[in-house]
Amino acid sequence: MPGTTSRSAHLGLGFERQVAWRFLLEGRFQTLLIVVGVAAGVAVVAYISALVGGLQRNTLEKTLGAQAHVVITPPDEKVLPAWPAASGTQSLSDTQARAQRLRSLGNWLSYEGWLSEQPGITAVSPLVSGPALAQRGEASRSAALMGVELARYDAIVGLRQRLVAGEFRLLPGEALVGQLLAADLGLRVGDRMVLNTGSRSDTVRLVGLLDYGIRDLNRRMVVLPLRSAQSLLDLPGGVTQIDLRVADVWSASELAAGLARQLPYKVESWQETNAQLVSALNAQSISTTLIRAVVMVVVVLGIASVLVVSVVQKRREIGILRAMGVTQGQIMRVFLLQGALVGGVGAVLGNLLAVALIWAFTSFVRGADGQPLFSISLPASTALQVSLMALAAGVLAAWAPARRAARMDPAQAIRL
Numbered sequence: 001m002p003g004t005t006s007r008s009a010h011l012g013l014g015f016e017r018q019v020a021w022r023f024l025l026e027g028r029f030q031t032l033l034i035v036v037g038v039a040a041g042v043a044v045v046a047y048i049s050a051l052v053g054g055l056q057r058n059t060l061e062k063t064l065g066a067q068a069h070v071v072i073t074p075p076d077e078k079v080l081p082a083w084p085a086a087s088g089t090q091s092l093s094d095t096q097a098r099a100q101r102l103r104s105l106g107n108w109l110s111y112e113g114w115l116s117e118q119p120g121i122t123a124v125s126p127l128v129s130g131p132a133l134a135q136r137g138e139a140s141r142s143a144a145l146m147g148v149e150l151a152r153y154d155a156i157v158g159l160r161q162r163l164v165a166g167e168f169r170l171l172p173g174e175a176l177v178g179q180l181l182a183a184d185l186g187l188r189v190g191d192r193m194v195l196n197t198g199s200r201s202d203t204v205r206l207v208g209l210l211d212y213g214i215r216d217l218n219r220r221m222v223v224l225p226l227r228s229a230q231s232l233l234d235l236p237g238g239v240t241q242i243d244l245r246v247a248d249v250w251s252a253s254e255l256a257a258g259l260a261r262q263l264p265y266k267v268e269s270w271q272e273t274n275a276q277l278v279s280a281l282n283a284q285s286i287s288t289t290l291i292r293a294v295v296m297v298v299v300v301l302g303i304a305s306v307l308v309v310s311v312v313q314k315r316r317e318i319g320i321l322r323a324m325g326v327t328q329g330q331i332m333r334v335f336l337l338q339g340a341l342v343g344g345v346g347a348v349l350g351n352l353l354a355v356a357l358i359w360a361f362t363s364f365v366r367g368a369d370g371q372p373l374f375s376i377s378l379p380a381s382t383a384l385q386v387s388l389m390a391l392a393a394g395v396l397a398a399w400a401p402a403r404r405a406a407r408m409d410p411a412q413a414i415r416l
Contacts, residue, residue, distance in 0.1 A: 027310060034303055041346070042351060045350075072243075072259070074104070108242065125149065125152040127229075136191070147223075165189055172228060175205070256269035346394075
């Protein structure tokens, strides 16, 4: 039938699309079930991805909100070992670790500007920190002094956002204090307290209360102007550390390693000081990946099983189409398009269902304070990625049934 063959050759992809759509409509119930299954799988993957992403962002914000991404400190002091004993003699000496004292970074001013120019570093803040005793009347509490240049330190940890009372400023003789420390000492904004470091003491006025979101910091932290803290801690002109903020928090470890090779200081990233947190975040990411893989396998198997049944049910129609001159390639494309249509429609419905689940979570799941536990959203990139996965799963699942349909002998198919 040369005329029939030539006509089918000119039908193009529109023919395959029409046949694929008709096959899906003829098995409406089967098609509906598999589309619902794909939508459920896509919704689970999208929702879990958004939930874990929101949880990780919230955890990082709380953890890194009170600390720098990279911290530069003086190298640890070490005791040199005793001179090796002469051959044949016995040595009774022992080397004991040396207690670390409060020290300033040597020549820190010459490195401060250089650090600001390094790619990936967005903020640099020199500071001095040390222990003290906070006193008011007969009450006294141990405190952690933090001498800073307020604007530069605010760029590191967002200190302004933690102010719960008073004013956000630091003039000579003023201090910002953790709210639990102020409560322990019976202090209000405007009251004065004495800071005693053992060798020196000074009276400061409380101008603001801070809430770090961490009980231990709220009970110990006292933020002073840099020069005031240098005087109290007997480190005139010195700083005990330099805090850095980086553009990409996950690159902090690599950046710290590079700085450690170039600076005569000890350089630590937040990953090193929060190793257990990093392990937990990695475990969450691995679990999310496994969930994605398992759900996608279930989606592939579901689509494949429906299309295999469709090939068996439509074998007579397939035989007639082949007898009319439809090529094997066209038959394959019919079933591949069915898989793509099921995957595409399921992806759209699944993303809509995921958005609904996210809205329900943020609207009805509340913490003890009545506020949402944390904010989550479905980024467009995640929705697109999940949709492409569903589309690819549909085409992959249709591959085996499509090959089986294309290889079917038209004469035998018509007789069955």
